[in-house]
Amino acid sequence: MLEQELVYPDWFKLSLGDLNEDIKEAADTGKTGIMVYFGQKRCAYCEQFLKVNIGAPDIEHYIREHYDIIPIDIWGIEDIIDTNGETYTERDLSIRYKTNFTPSLVFYDLDGKPVFRLRGYYPPYKFRAALQYVTEGFYKEESFKQYLERAEPGTFFMLAGLNEREFFSEPPYNLDRSKQPATKHLAVFFEQGDCHACDLLHSGPLNEEEALVEINNMETVQLNMWLDTAVITPDGRETTAREWAKELNLFYSPTIIFFDYNGKEIIRIDSVVQYYRLWGVLDYVNKKAYLTESDYQGWRLKQRETSSINQ
16 A cells, blocks of 8 residues: 555546536537546555556647546545436445446546446556547447457467466366356456466466465466357356457456356456455455455455454
8 A cells, every 4th residue: 555645637627516517617628528537545556547647648638638537536425416417425426336446437428428437557558549449439339349459459369378377277168157056256367368467467466375375265267368269158158258258348358257156247357456456356255255245445445444453
């Protein structure tokens, strides 16, 4: 956790308290829409986003030309009227948009419709792609994954192999849990070859002893999201890794999706991840905390508070 609280760039816009009014103000100045930035204090990923992504001159220029960006504290208590006319606290609004991981962004068009969401930290080249994807209206005709595929053909990702690990199950991949509940949670790693972020995951967080202990208590499967590897999904359907990734709207690797004993998705990690976040999610899943606490961030906060009291 960072020692210092983060400060927003001075060109961020403070909300008027009503996102419809914020959108009207953006429209009056010729903008494409607004971006609502969900962050929190002492967040290393938020600092990375503000310094590396927003701090890049071309990204700042592009955003300021097309959007007003409005910051929201995911723990805040100030009231915000969303474009549906309902009033939420900042905290409730963050839960509404499932911003489990900060930083997260929700893009609104000038009609007040939330048209795209990014959860977690994305490296600058992916973030630039997301900005263009929304601003130029590609979201109306294709998924972000399809948009990226056109610029980065799937064959490119097949040139290099995946990171081999002992804890991954061997094929065939029959993940069906619809007929009989399993005895372990399931973690499906969607990855690709020639993937720097995948290499970082395996050489860093997934080499930590505590993470390996948690992983070894799960059934784990690794799939190349660009290949036609045969898979039977947790709900019993026959498909391929490529088609399943498409159905799940995955466009970033690595993405880890966790399923319960009956094959229901619990939570996913779909951005650059560091050790403390990975271990926190593994702990959340293996402790079955999702059964009583659907909000992961709220659960983690309670864990930290309990830990502080016991020290």
